Amino acid sequence: MTDRIGFIGLGLMGRPMARRLLAAGYQLTVHNRSWRPVEELASLGARPASSPKEVARESDVVFLMLPDSGDVEQVVLGREGLVEGLRSGSIVIDCSTVSPETEVAIAGRLKEMGVHYLDAPVTGSTPAAESGTLTIMVGGDREAFERVVPVLRHLGSRIEYMGASGSGQLTKLCNQIAVAGNLLAAAEAVLFAERMGLDPSRVLEVIGGGAASSWQLVNLGPKMVGRDYRPGFKAAHLKKDLRIVMEVAESRSLPLPLTSLAWQMVRALVSMGYADQGTQSIIEVLRSLAGSHKPGTT
C-alpha cells in the first residue's frame, strides 16, 4: 500500500513536492515546524498533523525534506517522532541532503521495526520541484525502492537507484563537489575578465560553448557579472553540503583539495553575510580578496 502519504518539511522544496502528491490524488498528511505552510497545504485538502508520530500513524509512506542531519534524526527518532507511530511494512523516504552516515544509522534502526528507510536526495531547484522534474538519487533496499517508484514519478523525471543505504546521499555529494568546483571556476574566470579590462559578458558568451562550459558558468556567470544574487540555491545550503562532503572525506581519509578550498570560500561567503543569497555571490569573496584595484592599475 502506498496510497496514504505523509510529508514532513514544507520549505521551498517540500511545499511544491507535497502539492504535487496532493494533486496526484494521494491522501496526504503533513507536518512542519512552523504552522503556516501546514495551513496552506490543509487548504488544498491535506490533513494537518501536530507531530511526526501522528504523520506516521496516518501514512504508509512518509517523505522528509529537512534542513540538516540533526533535523532528520529528531523527526525520525526524537520525542513524538516517526518511530513512535510507524508500523511494520511502511516506508520512509528522506529527500533531504544530509550525512550518508546518518542515513545508514537511521535505516538500521528502522529495519529492526520492519520499516524501510530510503535516502533519496534530489537535484533541481524549486521550479523543478513545482514541475515534477527533479532528479532523485535513491539508496536503500531495492525492493522498497521499486514499490515507491510510482509515487516518485510524480516528483521527478529521473528516478535513479544508486545502491545500498547512503548511496543516494553519496551520489548527491558527488554532484555538490562538481557544483562547487565549477562555481568557483566560473567566478575566477569572471573576476579575471573584469580585472583585465575585458567585457566579462562577452567573454562568457565566447567561452561558454566549448571546453570551458559548465551549467554554473552559463547560468550563474552572467549573474556574477550583473551582481544579481537572488537565490536559486542559497550559499548557506552549499556550505552545509560541503561540510558533509568534507566530513565523509575525513572519515575515509580522502583528500579533496579543490572541494576543501571551495568549502572555505563558501564559509567566508556566509561569514560576509551572504548566507541567504545565491551561490553565485561567491564572486564577492574573490572580489574582496582582490581588493579594490581597477583594470589597468596594479
Add this chain to the structure above:
Amino acid sequence: MTDRIGFIGLGLMGRPMARRLLAAGYQLTVHNRSWRPVEELASLGARPASSPKEVARESDVVFLMLPDSGDVEQVVLGREGLVEGLRSGSIVIDCSTVSPETEVAIAGRLKEMGVHYLDAPVTGSTPAAESGTLTIMVGGDREAFERVVPVLRHLGSRIEYMGASGSGQLTKLCNQIAVAGNLLAAAEAVLFAERMGLDPSRVLEVIGGGAASSWQLVNLGPKMVGRDYRPGFKAAHLKKDLRIVMEVAESRSLPLPLTSLAWQMVRALVSMGYADQGTQSIIEVLRSLAGSHKPGTT
C-alpha cells in the same frame, strides 16, 4: 591584399590549419623548426621557406602557431626573423596561446614598421582545426582584424574580436581558468564516487545533466573512470597556459585561489610523467594523494 599567406609552426594544430588555407586557394608559404611537416605541406602545393624572414618576404599575412612566448619572440624578432622580411601594411596573426604581455610588446614593436600584429589564440582541438570550426579570439587593431576576417573564416566558425592587443590572449586565459577548475572538479567527483564504492560511470550519467554538468565532466569524466589518458589536450600544454595565467595575475596582484591550486596539481601531474597524456589524467594526482585505500577501508 591577403592572398599570399605564410604559416609558421606546423604542429598538431598548425598543420591542419595550414592545409585548410591551402585548400581554400591561397598561395601558402610555410616554415617549421623540423622539416618533415614542411615537406608534407609542400607535397600539397605549399611553398617551403627556410626561415621566418623568407616567409615574411613572400606573404601579406603571416600566421604563427607556436608552443610558447619565447618561440613567438624568436620567430618574430630573432635572427632571420619575420621583422627582417615584413613590409609595411602586412599583418601577422599569432594563433599560439602565449603571454598577453609578449603580444603587446611585439605588437608595439611591429607597429613602428607599419605592420599590424593580432593575437588570435584558438579553442577547439585538432578535429576542430581540421573541420575549420575553431573559436578564434582576437586582440589588436580593429581595422586589421576586419581585413583578415575572410581568411579566418576558413579556420574558425566563431571569430570574435575582443579588444586591444592582448585581449585575445586574455580571453583565452579566462577559458583556461574555467577549463582547469572544471577539470579538477570533475576529477574530485569521480574520485569521491570511486572511493565511496559507487559506480562512478552511473554517477556521471546521473549528475551530468544538471547543475553539476560541465564539458570536462561529461567528456573527460568517463575517460578518468576508464583510465583512458589518450590526449585531446596535453597536460604539458595546460601547465604552460596556467603558468601564463598566474604570471598575469601576479603582475596585477590578483589572487586566484582555485587556479593556483589547479596549476600546482597540473605541475604535479607533469612531474609524475603525464606531460604528453591528456589532461583527464589529473585524476592520477588525486589517486596518488588518496593512497591505495580501497572502498570500505579507512
